[in-house]
Amino acid sequence: MIHTIDITKEHCPMTFVKTKIKLAQIAQGDLLEVTLKAGEPLENVPRSAAEQGFIVLETKQLHDDVYQVTIQK
Numbered sequence: 001m002i003h004t005i006d007i008t009k010e011h012c013p014m015t016f017v018k019t020k021i022k023l024a025q026i027a028q029g030d031l032l033e034v035t036l037k038a039g040e041p042l043e044n045v046p047r048s049a050a051e052q053g054f055i056v057l058e059t060k061q062l063h064d065d066v067y068q069v070t071i072q073k
Contacts, residue, residue: 038065
């Protein structure tokens with residue numbers, strides 16, 4: 001199943017905190033599509049997710065400074 005979260009209005013460290021909370025709510029093997037801004041969130045969320053043992057499958061630019069990172073639990 002694919003879940004989504006939009007953290008474009010959040011600032012670090014809340015970007016990964018909210019992502020981690022959402023990951024805790026989904027089933028093992030499910031995907032989470034995280035919409036976030038370029039800069040610190042784009043650098044920190046995928047790195048932190050990988051450090052926590054999650055699989056970062058894809059990062060793609062949606063427009064200008066907005067990206068989507070797909071993480072598998």
